[in-house]
Amino acid sequence: MRVEIEILGSGTSSGIPTVGCDCWVCRSENPRNRRLRSSVLFRVQDGADEVRLLVDVTPDLRLQALRAGFSSVHAVLFTHTHADHCHGLDDLRALYWGGGRQPIPVWGYPESIARLKQSFAYVFDHEYDYKGIARLEPQVFQHQPFKVAGVTVTPIPVVHGNMRVAGFRIGDAAYITDCNAVPESSLAALKGVRLLVLDALRRAPHPTHMSLPEALATARRIGVEQVFFTHINHDIEHESVNRELPPGAALGFDRLLAALEPDGRITISERPPGPPLIA
Ligand SMILES: [Zn+2]
Ligand SMILES: [Zn+2]
């Protein structure tokens, strides 16, 4: 099995540059300091078919799908329902059309699915006969692994202030965003993970996100070979901070591709930027 994670967005809730901010990171022209809202695409190859699992639908989903070159997914996995992770939900219609108008399964904790149904009632209303919206198939998980298009996904609960957020493990790769703590039982469930994308908002502590030192310590405890940090805010300038990190740890960035190859290697590459999407 080959498991690839593409970072579609590595930025905190406001995105970087942040509207109205003229700090040096927001003014930077280095593409690695330009961060769309946090999301990843898992591409899993087990045999002939590629399974694409999209984690979260950010307000930047349209740009992210255009940039990463996908027009359909097998399912969407929701970490939680903060606006930066789900307010691109309406744009799933393009992926619904791209997938031949097959309803897209959307997986989340029961409270996440309930909130989505509340916030996007028209999308989940089967009486609403309008062809311009996505058809979604809500599915819930708790702690047990579940199968999506033949791929086993293990939800890993983490703490995000007063709410729980789902991390996702597929094989020995995992994605964990928006957390200030990983409980012992979840650390145990992450044992054996070799490639991890993990929340690290900034250097300083924060009540609902891990700081860079906390995220590093968490990755060490799990024992991962390679960790990339995500959900990064404008306190972190990519090049200068990245240089300080130890081997096996690096700042994530938009368009990063990291894969666990069938032969066990971890490969890291970068999607070419392509034409500018905002002129
Ligand atoms: Zn967030
Ligand atoms: Zn700024």
Ligand SMILES: [Zn+2]
């Ligand atoms: Zn959040």
